Amino acid sequence: MRIKDNLWQEAWATCKPVPARRQRRLFDETREAERLLHQLLVEELEPDDLAAVGQQLGEAARRLQSAAKADWEASAYSAVGELLARCEHHVLRRRSLVLKLEGVQDKDKFVQQLIGGAEVAVPGGANGGAARHLEKMLTARQGLPPPVTKEYILRVTCARPGPGSRPLAQRLRCLISDQLFRVTASLSQDTMFS
Incomplete structure (x- = not known):
């Protein structure tokens, strides 16, 4: 290091001193939150899903930005988690109905009505193709076909990387099917050392 x-x-010797407040941040929580939301939700969603939950996802992103500015309070993050859980539930419910109603005419419109309303008219009435399909689906094998894939989600709040860290949200997801075994983790780590 001391060689001429x-x-x-x-x-x-030639670098200019720059105050810390003018330096680029090493960790931009807003950008990382947007990247994580994009990875967890947007990459997994289909166009019909985005139309249904796009506004809620925007609200989740706004609340996440506010939570980051609120000195990492757990209550601010719990509201974001509940909003994301509602979005996920809506998407999974829609996908489940789409798969179960395969072969029904105007399936997408019918599914949107089923998700959005309390009572829905069955296309074609009681003797139509949709009604026969629903009847066959509900009477076979005590109501529903066996699951194709099993999914387990573990959500916890714990202190990472050590016991002195603040408790943050952690998520572990496991998908199991005949051809697939996938485990994914979304782990938070306290970067503010007090």
Whole structure:
């Protein structure tokens, strides 16, 4: 390091001092939250899903930004978690109905009505193709076909990386089917050392 014309020594001598407040942040929580939301939700969603939950996802992103500015209070993050859980529930319910109603005419419109309303008219009436399909689906095998994939989600709040860290949300998800075994984790880590 002390050899004449050492690149490190030259770089150190010529760099300008910049106050910390003007330096680019090493961790941008807003950008990371948007990236995580995009990875967890948007990449998994279909266009019909985005139309249904897009406004709620925007609200979740706004609340997440506010929570980041609220000195990492757990209550601010719990509201975001509940909103994301509602979005996930809506998407999974829609996908389940789409798969179960395969072969029904105007399936997408019928599914949107089923999700959105308390009472829905069955297309074609009691003797139509949709009614026969629903009857067959509900009477076969005591109501519903066996699951194709099993999913387990574990959500916890714990202190990471050590016992002195603040408790943050953690998520572990496992998908199991005949051809697939996938485990994914979304882990938070306290970066503010007190």
